[in-house]
Amino acid sequence: MSKELLKVENLKVTYNTYAGQVQAVRGVSFSLDKGETLALVGESGCGKSVTARSIMQLVHEPGKIVEGSKILFEGKNVAEYDQKELAAFRGKDAAIIFQDAMASLNPTMTVGKQIVENILHHNKVSKKEAKARAIDLLNKVGINNPEQRFKQYPHELSGGMRQRVMIAIAFANDPKLLIADEPTTALDVTIQDQIIELIRKLKDEHDASIILITHDLGVVAGIADRVAVMYGGVIVESGSASDIFYHAKHPYTKALHDAVPRVDEVSGKELVSIAGAPPDLINPPAGCPFNTRCKYCMNICKKEVPPTMQFGEGHEAACFLHVLDKLPKDAEFLND
Amino acid sequence: MIHYFFLALLSFGVAMKKYVLKRVITAIFTLLAITLILFILMQLMPGSPFNDEKLNESQRAALYAKYGLDKPIVIQFFHYVINMFKGDLGVSYKISKNTPITQLIASRLPISIGVGFAAVSIGALIGLLLGLLAAFKRDTVWDTLATVISVIGVSVPSYVFALALSYQFGFKLDWFPMLFSAKDVLGSSVLPSVSLSMFTMASIARFTRAEMIEVLGSDYMLLAESKGLSGNKIVFAHALRNALIPIITVLAPLVVDLMTGSLVVEKIFSIPGVGSLLVNAIQSNDYNVVIALSFIYSAMYIGIMLVVDILYGVIDPRIRVAKEGD
Numbered sequence: 001m002s003k004e005l006l007k008v009e010n011l012k013v014t015y016n017t018y019a020g021q022v023q024a025v026r027g028v029s030f031s032l033d034k035g036e037t038l039a040l041v042g043e044s045g046c047g048k049s050v051t052a053r054s055i056m057q058l059v060h061e062p063g064k065i066v067e068g069s070k071i072l073f074e075g076k077n078v079a080e081y082d083q084k085e086l087a088a089f090r091g092k093d094a095a096i097i098f099q100d101a102m103a104s105l106n107p108t109m110t111v112g113k114q115i116v117e118n119i120l121h122h123n124k125v126s127k128k129e130a131k132a133r134a135i136d137l138l139n140k141v142g143i144n145n146p147e148q149r150f151k152q153y154p155h156e157l158s159g160g161m162r163q164r165v166m167i168a169i170a171f172a173n174d175p176k177l178l179i180a181d182e183p184t185t186a187l188d189v190t191i192q193d194q195i196i197e198l199i200r201k202l203k204d205e206h207d208a209s210i211i212l213i214t215h216d217l218g219v220v221a222g223i224a225d226r227v228a229v230m231y232g233g234v235i236v237e238s239g240s241a242s243d244i245f246y247h248a249k250h251p252y253t254k255a256l257h258d259a260v261p262r263v264d265e266v267s268g269k270e271l272v273s274i275a276g277a278p279p280d281l282i283n284p285p286a287g288c289p290f291n292t293r294c295k296y297c298m299n300i301c302k303k304e305v306p307p308t309m310q311f312g313e314g315h316e317a318a319c320f321l322h323v324l325d326k327l328p329k330d331a332e333f334l335n336d
Numbered sequence: 337m338i339h340y341f342f343l344a345l346l347s348f349g350v351a352m353k354k355y356v357l358k359r360v361i362t363a364i365f366t367l368l369a370i371t372l373i374l375f376i377l378m379q380l381m382p383g384s385p386f387n388d389e390k391l392n393e394s395q396r397a398a399l400y401a402k403y404g405l406d407k408p409i410v411i412q413f414f415h416y417v418i419n420m421f422k423g424d425l426g427v428s429y430k431i432s433k434n435t436p437i438t439q440l441i442a443s444r445l446p447i448s449i450g451v452g453f454a455a456v457s458i459g460a461l462i463g464l465l466l467g468l469l470a471a472f473k474r475d476t477v478w479d480t481l482a483t484v485i486s487v488i489g490v491s492v493p494s495y496v497f498a499l500a501l502s503y504q505f506g507f508k509l510d511w512f513p514m515l516f517s518a519k520d521v522l523g524s525s526v527l528p529s530v531s532l533s534m535f536t537m538a539s540i541a542r543f544t545r546a547e548m549i550e551v552l553g554s555d556y557m558l559l560a561e562s563k564g565l566s567g568n569k570i571v572f573a574h575a576l577r578n579a580l581i582p583i584i585t586v587l588a589p590l591v592v593d594l595m596t597g598s599l600v601v602e603k604i605f606s607i608p609g610v611g612s613l614l615v616n617a618i619q620s621n622d623y624n625v626v627i628a629l630s631f632i633y634s635a636m637y638i639g640i641m642l643v644v645d646i647l648y649g650v651i652d653p654r655i656r657v658a659k660e661g662d
Contacts (some may be wrong), residue, residue, distance in 0.1 A: 103555040155654050
């Protein structure tokens with residue numbers, strides 16, 4: 001159970017734009033065990049989707065995975081795969097679900113064909129067998145009348161059904177790794193629950209590991225074993241779901257919690273948000289990326305990158321608040 | 337494409353047949369309206385087909401009476417429409433006296449359509465390939481080359497190409513005949529077709545490039561790639577069809593433009609097509625010829641638009657459903 005499936009080491013991704021080079025991901029490291037569900041959490045533009053796409057080698061021009069980044073899948077570096085290895089890896093070993101199913105399914109191809117295509121690419125089976133398997137998959141993801149749906153086009157399905165089709169495509173070849181990039185963001189709340197439940201059920205049936213990307217902590221709570229919180233292209237805190245929910249150490253993680261509206265709170269209270277905007281990743285700030293918005297920001301936070309501190313097993317956070325005792329005595333420590 | 341078309345008609349079933357029927361009926365009324373407008377415009381035009389100074393008043397009146405031009409315009413219109421349904425487009429008054437228009441056009445229209453069709457085919461095919469090349473080799477020398485060719489194709493008029501090609505390949509190299517001849521229709525159509533195809537080629541190339549780049553950047557291409565598909569498989573299965581939808585829209589009017597003949601290119605290669613016939617007819621007030629040709633142009637336009645609409649349905653399932661619900 002605890003065998004490592006994926007290990008990402010020092011992943012850096014840059015995008016060349018007219019305005020300059022955007023450092024979308026600035027040295028992300030994490031690992032994922034077999035059967036584990038890891039949630040990558042963070043607000044828009046923090047680099048979580050780019051991290052996900054990098055694992056599948058789906059970063060295209062003007063984006064570039066910086067040399068030296070390691071994505072070890074079962075010990076082999078995906079970044080060094082040749083075309084053939086990549087064609088076998090994508091869709092078979094690892095599958096991805098995108099946020100917007102309407103845009104991600106080809107509008108001019110029947111949903112059945114889009115599933116069959118994935119089966120045929122990775123298996124030596126007849127078209128008839130592939131079709132039978134696709135219909136079986138549609139059934140499994142909870143689509144009624146799978147024979148009829150098989151022949152339909154994406155626009156003829158509802159949003160929830162389209163997302164179910166994407167899930168069927170993803171699980172077509174028993175992937176070891178499933179990357180779900182905001183799978184529920186485009187759906188309404190009741191459907192969100194069903195989709196998360198479906199992903200969890202299929203994950204258990206297929207014995208897959210999941211990287212779930214989301215900005216919704218509610219979604220995380222239902223499914224994740226471990227959580228990594230990303231901010232400004234780096235992971236600022238990671239740990240087990242309970243570590244992150246009940247013992248958060250990083251001010252950003254705490255701020256995220258505060259921003260979740262609570263059902264038991266008095267209504268009419270203003271919603272809490274994190275003041276300020278995420279950092280400009282063309283010129284990332286020196287020191288801690290969160291220093292511009294942090295309530296506890298100190299002088300040192302603007303100068304040096306905080307070290308990663310350990311808190312119990314597997315719980316880490318990069319913040320100077322927790323290194324007080326390790327600081328040199330003459331450090332300019334407090335706010336001016 | 338053609339077999340797709342018939343396949344579509346069969347597969348679309350009752351709803352589609354209904355739709356086509358509806359469109360055909362609308363087209364008939366549109367054409368009637370166009371004919372009426374043409375009649376009125378002809379009447380408003382200065383001069384008449386019988387401007388010859390040697391004719392005196394009574395002779396002219398006799399001619400008017402002979403051809404029924406002395407009657408009120410509404411009567412003339414009804415006569416014309418009734419005859420038209422019988423397949424009679426009247427006779428020429430001036431260009432080729434008393435020759436039935438059908439006969440006059442029958443010999444010329446196929447030539448124009450033939451040359452035009454060849455031009456569209458060449459232009460669309462090469463344009464498509466050029467556009468795809470530019471899109472796939474984006475921001476490379478190939479892209480620049482394709483852009484340069486496109487800009488030249490769009491901005492240089494077809495008769496300049498006609499003259500240049502005629503000089504180079506007709507006169508200097510003597511590969512193809514410089515003038516059109518009925519004996520060697522295929523060989524002598526090459527130069528005019530190529531010169532006429534340049535604009536189509538350039539327009540299609542530019543459009544294909546833009547469309548393809550958009551499609552290649554779409555989420556569904558990313559999903560297709562995430563299945564492990566790559567190269568030709570992705571392009572043919574996922575990209576091409578989606579890029580084709582808007583390209584067909586641009587192609588349709590170009591097809592009609594070319595099939596109805598081009599005056600200048602027809603003059604340069606002395607092609608006996610309808611382009612020069614129309615200009616002659618307008619200059620000499622040959623009413624029936626002008627009306628007949630304009631009518632045929634309109635009919636072709638409407639016909640091709642109908643084909644394009646049905647093709648949309650074949651290529652894009654989203655449009656197909658909308659129509660079936662209609």
